Amino acid sequence: MTALAESVWILGDQLSPTHPGLAPNRRVVLIESLARLNQRPYHRRKLVLIISAMRHYAAELRAAGYEVDLRTAPDFLSGLRDHITAFGIRHLICVAAAEYSTRQFQQRLAAELGIAVTILPNTLFLVERYPPARPPALMEPFYRAMRRQTGLLIEPDGEPTGGVWNLDHENRRRYDGRPVPPPLRFPPDVITSQTIADLADACPNAIGSADGFDLPVTRAQALAALADFITHRLPDFGPFEDAMSAEHELLFHSRLSPLLNIGLLDPLETAQAAVTAYQRGHAPLASVEGFVRQIIGWREYIYYRYWELMPGLLQANAWGAERPLPAWYWTGQTRMRCLSCVIERVLRTGYCHHIERLMVLCNFALLAGIRPQAVNDWFLECYVDAYEWVVTPNVIGMGLNADGGRTATKPYLASAAYIDKMSDYCKGCFYDRKARVGPRACPFNTLYWNFLSSHETRLRANPRLGPAVLGLSRLSAAEREAIVAQAAEILERIGEL
Ligand SMILES: Cc1cc2nc3c(=O)[nH]c(=O)nc-3n(C[C@H](O)[C@H](O)[C@H](O)COP(=O)(O)OP(=O)(O)OC[C@H]3O[C@@H](n4cnc5c(N)ncnc54)[C@H](O)[C@@H]3O)c2cc1C
Ligand code: SF4
Known part of the structure; x- marks a missing residue:
């Protein structure tokens, strides 16, 4: 193989200084694929992070002596084809993608491109x-x-x-x-500012704003x-x-x-x-x-x-949940203070921490029977750190227990008691954190007891949930009936909570 007749294709989530495909006699190709950037309406801060980091990475590799081809293309395949033609590439090296569909795409590449393709293990992960x-x-x-x-x-x-x-x-x-x-905050430099401007044109449907972007690139x-x-x-x-x-x-x-x-x-x-x-x-x-x-x-x-x-995980729905995601997940306009604070934060910054993802956002979706795929889509689109390999097991597996308990051994369910114990959200909320029924009853409470009641037999079989389900026996038949009736009414007007 003559020098530089082979290239390593580095994906935007593989910007490691010790990327296993980097070698002195090998070109580097990085592709800003418009199709990938617009595959979903992603959070704008995430797009800025990836593209700005790719541009900085390309500049650093060039400074270190690498021949780098950073190109914009309609999609990955056309970008790779143009690169191969432009530089007479006969061997392409890549590191296995972290995400399923991209890894499948890599496996078809040799046939698509008509050159040798080597896929290295993704050692960016310790496993x-x-x-x-x-x-x-x-x-x-x-x-x-x-x-x-x-x-x-x-x-x-x-x-x-x-x-x-x-x-x-x-x-x-x-x-x-x-x-x-x-x-520490990292205000945009020249490259990031240019990236923000470029993406305003290239990704008109992205959600959120790049204003205040301060992530390391x-x-x-x-x-x-x-x-x-x-x-x-x-x-x-x-x-x-x-x-x-x-x-x-x-x-x-x-x-x-x-x-x-x-x-x-x-x-x-x-x-x-x-x-x-x-x-x-x-x-x-x-x-x-x-x-x-x-x-x-x-x-x-x-x-x-x-x-x-994978790939079955994407379609898993072990609790048979079919309700659409309430529109307020896209605005934060709900009287439930915990959800409104967290959603507003996510839409603004693309971030909230783990317990808010699990015990506020997913907990509500699980208790309310929201379709797992709708929740998964929302998480994929709203976060700066969202990639299918991490979102889908966390949301469909851990958060919604829709994979039949294969990621987490118990569903993470909680009423307002947990949220009140671990936060200051309940103070000042329209809803009453102590009530299960009545006009101001916290929906988490009503839906929590309704969920336990509706799935009692199945939940009792899980030793890790024993104490929670046992709590049901402290409710009278009349209380259970009132909870189930109020839950039905809440779910009927879920968009107005
Ligand atoms: C429903 C749900 C959705 C999630 N979506 C994402 C996502 O899109 N991207 C993402 O990176 N993480 C996701 N997580 C995991 C975790 O919530 C985030 O990694 C974490 O909140 C990121 O913030 P941090 O860096 O400040 O984390 P810290 O609390 O400082 O934790 C340190 C690091 O641990 C890792 N980590 C911790 N828990 C997990 C986990 N369950 N899965 C994977 N990594 C973990 C992360 O790399 C994180 O940076 C999700 C968790 C849940 C329950
Ligand atoms: S009372 Fe209920 S809805 Fe309000 S903040 Fe607490 S848990 Fe959330």
């Missing part, structure tokens, strides 16, 4: 970098196997640091008003964002991991998912940075273990489950 012989089906053993594989928080005798694998029970505090260090900025989190928010990350606040969207979370998901940060270096902070006495074990579990446990497990369950 592909250290493929376990037989990965366990449940998250906890999966996480322990990943701890052992990576050696993170593992003592020389093979035991977990601190003697326990999981410190979740220490991480359930309500926010107590302590100062929240704001994240380079490797150096991503490392600065990681260091900022480790120094300022990691120490309080654990205790307040599940807390929610109307005032603080981020609290002590990292806001690193957008960067991890496009390759600007590596999951191992990110988790290692937290472990180093622990070893230096800068952050307590409960925070560090909690963070490490999110990165090498949940994130990798979700990716692994996605590939186990």
Whole structure:
């Protein structure tokens, strides 16, 4: 093969400085595909993040001596064809896409392009970098196997640091008003400003606004964002991991998912940075273990489950939920304060943290019987960190339990009692957090007891839900009847809640 007759095609979510396809005698091709950018009405901040990061990445590779072809094309195939013709390419290398349909597309590429195509494993994920012989089906053993594989928080005798694998029970505090260090912000530079202008024309249907865009778009900025989190928010990350606040969207979370998901940060270096902070006495074990579990446990497990369950996962609907998504998911205009705060935040910034995604947005959708595919679409379109490999197992699997419990062993269901315990949303809400029936009863309460009542037999069979279902026996027949009747009425006028 003559020098530079082969190229590596790097996708917009693979912008790693150590991308396994990079080699001195190989061109790099990056394609801004108009079809992909407009496949859905994505959040504008997400599009700006990806395209600006691709442009910065191309500039950095050029500065490092690579021949880089960054091109705009109607779609990936025509972009690749034009690249191959322009440079006489005879061998194309790519790293397996994280998403199912793009990986299938890569597998058809040799036939489509008429040249040799090599697909390398996607070692941007640890589970592909250290493929376990037989990965366990449940998250906890999966996480322990990943701890052992990576050696993170593992003592020389093979035991977990601190003697326990999981410190979740220490991480359930309500926010107590302590100062929240704001994240580092990265205002648009020339490349990002140009990207914002270009995308205004190229993606007229994108949702949200790029105003206030402040995400890192380079490797150096991503490392600065990681260091900022480790120094300022990691120490309080654990205790307040599940807390929610109307005032603080981020609290002590990292806001690193957008960067991890496009390759600007590596999951191992990110988790290692937290472990180093622990070893230096800068952050307590409960925070560090909690963070490490999110990165090498949940994130990798979700990716692994996605590939186990696709393509059927996309259509899963184990609870037979068929109601359309209420229109207020697109405006935030509901009297339910928790939902209105969280939705307004997501539409504005493309971000809210994990517990709000799970215990507010998905919890309501599950209790109200919203069609899983409609919820999945909403999440895919609204978030800056949304990609099918991470959204679909989290939404259809974990959030809605529509995969028959294959991602999470229990449905995550909660009434207002949980939301009130973990947030300040209920104070000042139109609805009464204590009431299950009546004109001001919190819809979460009515729908929660209605869900338990309607699915009692099936839920009783799940040992992890025993105590919740047992609560039903404290309700009189008349109370149950009133709840079911009010739930029917709420669902009838769901668009006006
Ligand atoms: C319904 C639902 C939808 C979600 N959609 C997305 C999504 O589109 N993109 C996305 O990256 N994450 C998604 N998550 C996972 C998680 O909520 C986000 O990764 C997290 O909120 C991102 O914010 P952060 O970086 O501040 O996270 P932190 O709380 O600081 O956590 C650190 C990191 O852990 C990882 N992580 C933690 N939990 C998960 C998880 N369940 N799945 C995958 N990674 C995890 C993320 O990389 C995150 O950056 C979703 C979770 C749920 C329940
Ligand atoms: S009372 Fe109900 S609707 Fe209002 S904020 Fe609390 S949980 Fe949400």
